[in-house]
Amino acid sequence: MSGVLNKLWTALRGAANEAGEAAVDANATRILDQEIRDADAELRDARVALAGMMGKQTVERNHLAEKQAKLEEYAGYIRQTLAKQKAAEAAGQQADVAKHSALAQEVAAKYAEQEALITASNNVIAEYGKNIDVLKVKITAGETAIRTLKQRADTVKAKQHVIKASAAVAAASSSTDSRARSALDSLERIEKRQEEALAQMDAANTLSAESTGEALEERLRKAGVIPGASAASDVLARFKTEAAPSDSPPPAP
Amino acid sequence: MREVWIQPQHAPVLLKVERLLRKPNAHPLIHALKGVSAAMSTGPVTTQSLLPDLQSGSLAASQRYTFSMVEGLEPVIQAVAHDYGDVHLFIAVTGEIAIAQATLFPVARVRDTARLNDRILRTEKLFDLANISIDSHPDGSEFYVIYGALRATSPLSDIEFEIDTLARNAVDAAGAYREFVK
Numbered sequence: 001m002s003g004v005l006n007k008l009w010t011a012l013r014g015a016a017n018e019a020g021e022a023a024v025d026a027n028a029t030r031i032l033d034q035e036i037r038d039a040d041a042e043l044r045d046a047r048v049a050l051a052g053m054m055g056k057q058t059v060e061r062n063h064l065a066e067k068q069a070k071l072e073e074y075a076g077y078i079r080q081t082l083a084k085q086k087a088a089e090a091a092g093q094q095a096d097v098a099k100h101s102a103l104a105q106e107v108a109a110k111y112a113e114q115e116a117l118i119t120a121s122n123n124v125i126a127e128y129g130k131n132i133d134v135l136k137v138k139i140t141a142g143e144t145a146i147r148t149l150k151q152r153a154d155t156v157k158a159k160q161h162v163i164k165a166s167a168a169v170a171a172a173s174s175s176t177d178s179r180a181r182s183a184l185d186s187l188e189r190i191e192k193r194q195e196e197a198l199a200q201m202d203a204a205n206t207l208s209a210e211s212t213g214e215a216l217e218e219r220l221r222k223a224g225v226i227p228g229a230s231a232a233s234d235v236l237a238r239f240k241t242e243a244a245p246s247d248s249p250p251p252a253p
Numbered sequence: 254m255r256e257v258w259i260q261p262q263h264a265p266v267l268l269k270v271e272r273l274l275r276k277p278n279a280h281p282l283i284h285a286l287k288g289v290s291a292a293m294s295t296g297p298v299t300t301q302s303l304l305p306d307l308q309s310g311s312l313a314a315s316q317r318y319t320f321s322m323v324e325g326l327e328p329v330i331q332a333v334a335h336d337y338g339d340v341h342l343f344i345a346v347t348g349e350i351a352i353a354q355a356t357l358f359p360v361a362r363v364r365d366t367a368r369l370n371d372r373i374l375r376t377e378k379l380f381d382l383a384n385i386s387i388d389s390h391p392d393g394s395e396f397y398v399i400y401g402a403l404r405a406t407s408p409l410s411d412i413e414f415e416i417d418t419l420a421r422n423a424v425d426a427a428g429a430y431r432e433f434v435k
Contacts, residue, residue, distance in 0.1 A: 150348060150349070151348075151349060151350060153348070154347045154348035154349055154350035155350050155352065155402055157347040157348075158345040158346065158347040158350050158351070158352035158402070159345075159352060159354070159388070159400070160327075161300075161327040161329050161345040161347065162329055162343040162344070162345045162352055162354045162400070163388045163389075163390060163391075164325060164326070164327065164329070164391065165323040165325060165327075165329035165331070165343050165345070166341070166343050166354070166356055166390070166396075167390040167391055167392065168323060168325055169323060169331065169341065169343075170390070171392075181341045181356060182340075182341075182355075182356040182357060182358050182359075182396075182427070183340050183355050183356065183357045183358070183399070183423035183424050183426065183427035184357060184358040184427040184431065184434060185338070185340075186334075186337055186338030186339060186340035186423070186424055186427070187338060187424050187427040187428050187431070188338075189338035189339065190337065190338040190424065193338070
């Protein structure tokens with residue numbers, strides 16, 4: 001997997017040095033597709049090897065069964081020969097004893113030979129088993145790698161489609177309505193709408209205030225036509241002029 | 254006792270499913286299986302098959318979104334998010350992957366790309382389900398974009414959720430990084 005990324009980085013560096021970085025995406029697709037093909041071929045080989053290995057193991061298992069049957073057969077011969085040898089000994093037939101003893105010896109040698117063959121056969125089967133396990137792990141890893149590669153390739157391709165479409169839409173829209181295409185433009189649009197909404201609310205408040213007559217009263221008050229808060233100073237001034245005579249010392253009696 | 258006919262290599266999966274189905278809270282699994290069986294019965298999802306689904310979905314029904322097809326060599330769905338300043342999203346499906354993407358702003362308008370990139374790397378995690386990248390248009394112009402990827406076989410509600418989240422994130426991201434744009 002790191003091999004793929006290395007190739008991508010190399011392509012990226014190459015593209016950066018060369019014409020434009022738009023080449024990166026195209027290269028990524030090409031490299032990923034090639035990797036997928038390679039990984040697919042490897043996986044196919046591994047599956048063929050696994051099938052071959054399992055076939056060989058089955059054949060070897062059949063051989064082993066034959067060898068074990070042969071071993072049983074020899075064991076039977078040995079027991080029979082020994083029994084006959086014993087019988088001959090009991091009967092005192094020395095010639096037969098020697099004959100059966102030699103026969104038992106011969107069959108025992110065959111038995112030992114067969115035992116060695118069975119051990120060898122078991123080793124071969126175990127060896128096949130190990131290879132089979134390794135291949136199975138390799139196949140699982142290969143399948144995961146291919147799935148990951150395909151997802152990456154899909155993502156890169158989907159990205160390219162989206163890029164082409166946004167470029168096409170941007171090129172097709174006139175300079176005014178292309179304002180709507182980026183998120184920044186949309187954000188500005190939203191803010192403008194909010195400002196307009198606020199301005200509208202202010203205007204609506206003004207209108208409703210006027211319609212209830214408050215605005216007129218307020219204007220009259222400001223003009224001093226209707227006494228309001230501004231009249232307070234007038235009142236104070238009036239009191240001040242009223243109090244002015246009493247400020248002078250009272251006339252002497 | 255019940256006989257089950259499956260491919261022999263799927264036996265471990267069946268065992269897992271069986272164990273999960275014994276639990277009283279198996280609803281998520283059942284829900285997921287419905288989505289899977291829908292996906293398997295209707296064949297692979299494509300950009301073309303996704304458009305009518307979106308047009309009859311909840312985002313379009315609430316009139317918050319308008320979906321249309323941008324025809325081209327590779328068709329792509331254009332979504333306009335009316336709640337988010339009519340920001341344009343583009344949606345494409347290839348193989349197992351569906352991608353939704355919005356343009357943030359042109360690279361050419363960024364005052365200091367190094368500082369902006371640093372800010373993006375530190376803050377991108379705030380925008381859930383989204384990634385930010387730089388894309389080159391065929392004419393060579395470059396753009397900061399925000400996008401989300403998900404499995405094409407996801408239920409429509411998940412795809413709609415992704416689209417709605419992306420539209421919000423796009424506008425929020427534009428706001429978050431606006432100070433770097435001239």
